[in-house]
Amino acid sequence: MQSTISCGLRQLKLTQLPRPSSGNLRHSANRLFLQQHQESAATSSNAACASQGGAGSGGSDLSPPEQHEVLEPLPTTFPPPPPSGSEHPGWADDVWASPLNISRRIWCNRSLNMRRIKAIGFDMDYTLAQYRPETFEKLAYHLTVDNLVKTFGYPKVLYDFQFDWRYMQRGLTIDKKRGNILKVDRHKYVKLAFHGFKPLSREERRATYSGVEQFDFDEPDFALIDTLFSLAEAHLFMQLVELGDAQPDAIPAGKQPADLYRDVRTAVDLCHRDGSLKRAVAADPAKYIHSDPRLVACLEMLRDSGKKLFVGTNSLWDYTHVVMNFLLTGRVGPDRNEDWLEYFDVVITGSGKPAFFSQKKPLFEVHLPTGMLQNTEGGNPVVPIVDADLPRLEYGSSAPKGLTAQEKGQRARVFQGGNYVDLHKMLGVHAGSEVLYIGDHIYGDILRSKKTLGWRTMLVVPELETELGTLATRRSAMVRLQGLRQQRDALDDQIQRLSWAARGQMAGPFPASSTESHQPLQQQQQQQQQRSGTGHLQALLADLLRQRDEVREQHRQQLKEHHEAFHEVWGQLLKTGYQNSRFAHQVERYACVYTSHVSNLSFYSPEKSYRGRMDAMAHEPEPFMDNLSAS
Numbered sequence: 001m002q003s004t005i006s007c008g009l010r011q012l013k014l015t016q017l018p019r020p021s022s023g024n025l026r027h028s029a030n031r032l033f034l035q036q037h038q039e040s041a042a043t044s045s046n047a048a049c050a051s052q053g054g055a056g057s058g059g060s061d062l063s064p065p066e067q068h069e070v071l072e073p074l075p076t077t078f079p080p081p082p083p084s085g086s087e088h089p090g091w092a093d094d095v096w097a098s099p100l101n102i103s104r105r106i107w108c109n110r111s112l113n114m115r116r117i118k119a120i121g122f123d124m125d126y127t128l129a130q131y132r133p134e135t136f137e138k139l140a141y142h143l144t145v146d147n148l149v150k151t152f153g154y155p156k157v158l159y160d161f162q163f164d165w166r167y168m169q170r171g172l173t174i175d176k177k178r179g180n181i182l183k184v185d186r187h188k189y190v191k192l193a194f195h196g197f198k199p200l201s202r203e204e205r206r207a208t209y210s211g212v213e214q215f216d217f218d219e220p221d222f223a224l225i226d227t228l229f230s231l232a233e234a235h236l237f238m239q240l241v242e243l244g245d246a247q248p249d250a251i252p253a254g255k256q257p258a259d260l261y262r263d264v265r266t267a268v269d270l271c272h273r274d275g276s277l278k279r280a281v282a283a284d285p286a287k288y289i290h291s292d293p294r295l296v297a298c299l300e301m302l303r304d305s306g307k308k309l310f311v312g313t314n315s316l317w318d319y320t321h322v323v324m325n326f327l328l329t330g331r332v333g334p335d336r337n338e339d340w341l342e343y344f345d346v347v348i349t350g351s352g353k354p355a356f357f358s359q360k361k362p363l364f365e366v367h368l369p370t371g372m373l374q375n376t377e378g379g380n381p382v383v384p385i386v387d388a389d390l391p392r393l394e395y396g397s398s399a400p401k402g403l404t405a406q407e408k409g410q411r412a413r414v415f416q417g418g419n420y421v422d423l424h425k426m427l428g429v430h431a432g433s434e435v436l437y438i439g440d441h442i443y444g445d446i447l448r449s450k451k452t453l454g455w456r457t458m459l460v461v462p463e464l465e466t467e468l469g470t471l472a473t474r475r476s477a478m479v480r481l482q483g484l485r486q487q488r489d490a491l492d493d494q495i496q497r498l499s500w501a502a503r504g505q506m507a508g509p510f511p512a513s514s515t516e517s518h519q520p521l522q523q524q525q526q527q528q529q530q531r532s533g534t535g536h537l538q539a540l541l542a543d544l545l546r547q548r549d550e551v552r553e554q555h556r557q558q559l560k561e562h563h564e565a566f567h568e569v570w571g572q573l574l575k576t577g578y579q580n581s582r583f584a585h586q587v588e589r590y591a592c593v594y595t596s597h598v599s600n601l602s603f604y605s606p607e608k609s610y611r612g613r614m615d616a617m618a619h620e621p622e623p624f625m626d627n628l629s630a631s
């Protein structure tokens, strides 16, 4: 299928766009569920969420949105919606004994025994809540453009830009200074590079990134697109780079790509802080967030298994309350209540990750009726000196224990800020390895919590569902590709050995020396034979070179087609060429397990022992594509 997506200044053709792979059953069930939510949302869309204020990335006033752009719905959704209730097998059902749908599986890098896990933490945004990029990221994009024009003096021509949420891919690296965007493999080799939307030739790539200077591709000169929140800003940055190249007068005078990047970053930051984005979501959550009918069952199952559950989000209470109500009770607007807190033992909002994992920031308790913050010290209340107007909270005598919900049906207490020491105390955990944290941000959620605290980690990669769907259709192509690669390597090896052998012969008695006629007859005959042998060798070599070139071209072409089946521009998410991508490398190193949706946990026993694949070194036989068949 051919469709066209616009990248602002350029049109890009996609032969096959990422799309959900599962069948209609799920979609109709989802539609039904969504319909219910949309109906209740419609009756309450004017309701405001109480404003809580406060510092932090999610600071917002969630009163009804001012008029914001009406976004036309797109036919496909990405990330795809999570599994619906109808797909989930009942407890006693023999379906529990059958292999799991590949897109629902949890993949293990490092063994994880859930029996050892005492507490499970959930990031909220893009983890529990899967945003719909076609509406949410599009809105973020337009608000950012608006900020650039109104606050940073960019020209109104930016309003003509179009956002294509499918163009960018998580894991790409932005080269701020050069205005390039790169796909880098695990060895930090730049395999794909674009300046704006213009591809760099191989020579340009090599000259820039494979010279004497060794790049680490990290801040401050580079930025990794390590969360789906960054897709819009990456796209907008590239559009500005292209605009600056094509019409230097169209961007504010003297701005270099790094300045453009900084402006875009600040403008994005602003729309997350000023409430504009969050007000829109609060008014109509179903428009921006996928519902996940499996989530409640998943949380109940985990809690029933005796584990403590907590939320650790950088969003503040007001927004967290909006999103969690929608996700867990389907409540929106004035119907929102605090029932959703029953699924958790502790809720930490405005957590300030990743500093939460290393610094000792103060912890505040949120007084839910007013949203006001009350100081605490290591989880214990600090009684205000003058407390007439401040809410009094009931505290248990032994603070840390009393601060978590003790029984089912009891509501979690809600905090803001704090640090891992407070949290460990409240959860009653004694080692980082007793905590499993589930997040979407490879650096802020996964890498830092694992490296600093030794928490066990689960990365949520919603794109994986589509990737796995495509991968499943590529089995025979992959077998062919592997065959071609082996053939090419074998031919290369033969050619290199033969060439070396030929050079040896050339350097010896061949070609004929001027003293040849004075040598004894026997020696002359030997040299004659060698000469004809070498001729044969050269012919053989030429033939091998011809074969190798053919196979190499076939391999190159098929590898390209293979990647284009995943994404026309960037290819397979976790691969760069035939190497693991830089993003894949991080996933492998820092995520103990990874999966497409949090609720996939509900398909496994809460006591499961996840086991990684056997490590394989280069000399060991390839366990060829066993991940496609393993359960």
Ligand SMILES: Nc1nc2c(ncn2[C@@H]2O[C@H](COP(=O)(O)O)[C@@H](O)[C@H]2O)c(=O)[nH]1
Pocket: 056, 057, 058, 123, 124, 125, 126, 229, 268, 269, 270, 272, 273, 312, 313, 314, 315, 316, 319, 353
């Ligand atoms: N101030 C900024 N806030 C941002 C930005 N990108 C995302 N966000 C907000 O962070 C939290 C993420 O919550 P979590 O549950 O994933 O921890 C959410 O409120 C986003 O709106 C940004 O660039 N600047």
Ligand SMILES: [Mg+2]
Pocket: 123, 124, 125, 126, 127, 439, 440, 441
């Ligand atoms: Mg998140």
